[in-house]
Amino acid sequence: MNARRGLILFVALAVGAAAVWWWRANARDEILHASLPREPAFAGLSAEFAQRLSTSDQLIRRGSGGTAALAELGQLYHANGFLPEAVQCYRGLAQLDPANARWPHRLACIYAGYGQLDDGLPLWQRVIRVAPDYLPARIRMGDVLLKLNRPAEAADAYAAVLAREATNAFALTGLARIDLAAGQVAPAREKLERAASASGGRIGGDLLATACEQLGDHARAETLRARAKASGAFHDPPDPWMDEIFDDCFDVYRVTVAAGFADHAGDSARAQRLIERALKLDPKHAPALFQSGTFALQRHDLEKARQDFEACVAVAPDNSDAWARLSKVSLERGDQAAAARVLAAGLARNPDSGALLGEQARRLTAAGRHAEAAAALERAVRVRPDDADTLVRLASAYFRLERLDEGAAALRRALAAEPEHPAALTTLTMHAIGSGDEAAAREWFRHVRAQPRVPADLAADLAGEFRRRFGREP
Numbered sequence: 001m002n003a004r005r006g007l008i009l010f011v012a013l014a015v016g017a018a019a020v021w022w023w024r025a026n027a028r029d030e031i032l033h034a035s036l037p038r039e040p041a042f043a044g045l046s047a048e049f050a051q052r053l054s055t056s057d058q059l060i061r062r063g064s065g066g067t068a069a070l071a072e073l074g075q076l077y078h079a080n081g082f083l084p085e086a087v088q089c090y091r092g093l094a095q096l097d098p099a100n101a102r103w104p105h106r107l108a109c110i111y112a113g114y115g116q117l118d119d120g121l122p123l124w125q126r127v128i129r130v131a132p133d134y135l136p137a138r139i140r141m142g143d144v145l146l147k148l149n150r151p152a153e154a155a156d157a158y159a160a161v162l163a164r165e166a167t168n169a170f171a172l173t174g175l176a177r178i179d180l181a182a183g184q185v186a187p188a189r190e191k192l193e194r195a196a197s198a199s200g201g202r203i204g205g206d207l208l209a210t211a212c213e214q215l216g217d218h219a220r221a222e223t224l225r226a227r228a229k230a231s232g233a234f235h236d237p238p239d240p241w242m243d244e245i246f247d248d249c250f251d252v253y254r255v256t257v258a259a260g261f262a263d264h265a266g267d268s269a270r271a272q273r274l275i276e277r278a279l280k281l282d283p284k285h286a287p288a289l290f291q292s293g294t295f296a297l298q299r300h301d302l303e304k305a306r307q308d309f310e311a312c313v314a315v316a317p318d319n320s321d322a323w324a325r326l327s328k329v330s331l332e333r334g335d336q337a338a339a340a341r342v343l344a345a346g347l348a349r350n351p352d353s354g355a356l357l358g359e360q361a362r363r364l365t366a367a368g369r370h371a372e373a374a375a376a377l378e379r380a381v382r383v384r385p386d387d388a389d390t391l392v393r394l395a396s397a398y399f400r401l402e403r404l405d406e407g408a409a410a411l412r413r414a415l416a417a418e419p420e421h422p423a424a425l426t427t428l429t430m431h432a433i434g435s436g437d438e439a440a441a442r443e444w445f446r447h448v449r450a451q452p453r454v455p456a457d458l459a460a461d462l463a464g465e466f467r468r469r470f471g472r473e474p
Contacts, residue, residue, distance in 0.1 A: 028096060032060050035070055035092025037077065037085035046250035046281070052076055067096050072248075074103075079249040083110050101131035102241045109140070109242055117144045135161050136239040139170045151178045169195040169203035170237045176207055185214045202264075220450070238265050246274060252282040256291055263295065271295060286316035293325060305329045313346070320346060320353030327359055339363075354384040361393065370400045381410075388418035395427060407431065422453040429462050438470050445474040 039057060056073040059065025074089030087110055093103040108123035124141040127134060142157035155178050161171035172195040179188035192208035209224035246258040259274035272295055278288040293308030309326035312319055323346025330339035343363070346356045357380035364373035374397035380390050391414035398407035408431055414424040425447050432441035445462060448454050466474040 029063060031092050031095050032066070032070060035089055036060055036073075037082075037088045040082060040085070049076065049080060049250040052248075067093065070096070074106075075245050075248050078106060078110070079245040079247075079254075080251055081254070083113075086110065099130065101127040101134060101137070104130075105134070105137050105241050106245075108137075109239075112140065112144060117148055120144055121148070133164060134241070135165060135168065135171075136237050136241070139168075139174070139237045140239075142171070142174045146174065146177060151181065154178060167194065167198040169199035172198070173204035173207065176204065176211070180207065180211065185211050189215060220452075236261070238267075243270070247277070249277075250281060252278050252285045252288060255281065256285065256288045259288075259291055268295070268298075284311070284315045286312050286319060286322075289315070290319060290322050290325075293322070293329075297325065297329065302329055302333050306333070317349045320350040320355050323347075323350065323353070324355040324359050327356075352379070352383050354380045354387060354390065357383070358390055358393070361397070365397065370397055373397050374401060374403075386417040388414040388421045388424065391417065392421065392423045392427065395424075399427075399431070404431070404435070420447065420451050422448075422451050425451055426454060426458060426462060430465065433462070433465050433469050436469070441466055441470070442474055 036057060039053060053073065053076055056065060056069040056076070059069040060073070070089055070093055074086050074093060077083075077089060078086035087107060090103045090107040090110075093100070094107065097103060104123040105127045108120035108127070111117075111120040111123070121141065121144050124137050124144065127137040128141065131137070138157050138161045142154045142161070145151075145154035145157060155175060158171040158174040158178075161168050162175075165171075172191045176188040176191040176195070179185070179191065189208065189211040192204045192211055195204040196208055205224050209221045212218075212221040212224065243258070243262070246255055249255050249258070255274055255278040259271045259278060262268075262271035262274060275288060275292045275295060278285060279292060282288065289308050289312035293305045293312060296302075296304035296308060306326065306329050309322050309329060312322040313326060316322065323342060327339045327342040327346065330336075330342055340363070343356065343359055346353070347360065350356055357376045361373040361376040361380065364370070364376060374394065377390060377394040377397055381387070381394055384390060391410050395407040395410035395414070398404070398410060408428065411424045411428050411431070414421050415428075418424075425444060429441060429444040429448055432438075432444055445466060448459055448462060463474050
C-alpha cells in the first residue's frame with residue numbers, strides 16, 4: 001500500500017512539474033510572438049538587412065529561435081532606425097531575460113530620445129538594480145532626474161558614479177549644474193575645473209565659462225568660450241551597450257556618424273572598425289571616404305590617406321576640405337609637384353573655398369610671394385569672415401608688406417571672432433612694442449599673461465622684448 005501511495009505521489013508530482021513547464025514554455029512563446037513586430041516593407045532596404053530580419057522572425061515563429069533571435073531582431077531594428085519595432089522587441093526581452101540590463105537600458109534611451117522621461121526613469125532604476133556598476137545608466141538617470149526638477153535625487157545618482165569613478169567628467173558636470181542652479185558658483189567652478197582636467201577640456205567647458213564669468217574671471221571665461229567655439233563638438237557619455245548596436249547598422253550615414261563620435265571619444269580602434277564597415281556598405285560614400293582618409297592621416301598612413309582622399313574628390317569634387325587634405329598628404333609625402341597640381345585642380349572646382357585659399361596662401365608665403373598670399377587670404381576671409389586663424393594669417397601677411405594698420409585691424413577682427421585668440425594677442429603685443437606704444441603693449445601683455453594657451457616661453461620672450469624697448473617690466 002505504501003509503495004502504491006509513493007508511486008501515485010511521484011506521478012502526481014511529475015504531472016505537476018510537466019504542467020508548470022508546459023505553462024512556462026507556453027507563456028514564453030506567447031511573449032515571444034507578442035514581441036514580434038510586423039516586418040517592414042523590404043523595398044529599398046539592404047538585402048542583408050532584410051534577410052537577417054526575415055530569418056530571425058521565422059526562427060521565432062517556428063519556435064526554434066527563442067530569446068537570442070528576438071535579441072538580434074531588436075538590435076537590427078534599433079541600429080537601423082526602426083524604433084517602434086525595437087521598442088516592441090525590447091519590451092519582450094525585458095520580460096524573458098530579466099537578468100540582462102541591456103534591454104531596459106536601450107528601451108529607456110529610446111524613450112528619452114522621444115522626450116518620455118517619466119517612462120525612461122523606472123527603466124534606468126531597474127538597470128541599476130541589475131547592473132549597479134554600469135555607469136552610463138547612472139549618468140543618464142541623473143540627467144533625467146535633473147530635467148524632471150528633482151535635483152536631490154539627481155545629485156545622489158551622480159555621487160554614486162563618483163563613488164565608483166572619482167574623475168568622471170559627466171557626473172562632475174551634473175553636480176556642477178545643481179550647484180549653479182542653487183547659486184553655489186564657487187563649488188560649481190571647482191567641480192567643472194576637475195571635469196575639464198579629466199576630459200582634456202571637452203566636457204563642461206560652456207558651464208565653466210559661465211561660472212568664471214560670475215566669479216569675475218572674465219579672461220578665463222573668454223578663453224573657454226573661444227575653445228568651445230573651436231571644438232564645436234557635443235559629447236554624450238560613452239555607452240558601450242548603445243554603441244555596440246552600430247555593428248548591425250546598414251545605414252552608411254549612421255555608421256559614418258557613429259565612427260566620428262567614437263573618434264571624438266578617443267576610441268580610435270572602434271572608429272576605424274566602423275568606418276571600414278561604412279565603406280563596405282558603400283565604397284563611394286564621400287563622407288565615409290573623407291572620414292577614412294582623416295583617420296589614416298592621424299595615424300600617418302599617407303598612402304591610405306592619399307587613396308581615400310582621391311576617391312573622395314572623384315565622387316564629390318565640391319568637397320574642398322578633401323582637396324586641401326589631399327594636397328597636404330602630397331606635401332607630407334615630399335611630392336611638391338603633385339601637391340601643386342591637386343591644389344590647382346581643387347581651386348578650379350571650388351574657387352571660393354576658404355580651406356583651399358588658405359592652403360594656397362601658405363604655399364605663396366613659403367615662396368616669399370607675400371602680396372599674392374595676402375590676396376588669397378583676403379578672398380578666404382570674404383568666404384569665412386569669422387575664421388580667426390585666417391584673419392591672424394592675413395595680419396601676418398600685411399605686416400610683411402608693411403601694411404601695419406591693416407594688420408592690426410585684421411588682428412582685432414580675429415579677437416572679435418574668437419576672444420582671447422592666443423596668436424592674435426601675442427602678435428598685437430609685439431606690434432605695440434615695435435610701434436613704441438607702451439600703454440597698448442602693457443594692456444595686450446596683460447591679456448597674454450591671462451591666456452593659458454600662450455606658451456610660457458613665448459610670454460617670457462614678449463616680456464623680454466618689452467623690457468628692451470621700454471626699460472621696465474611689463
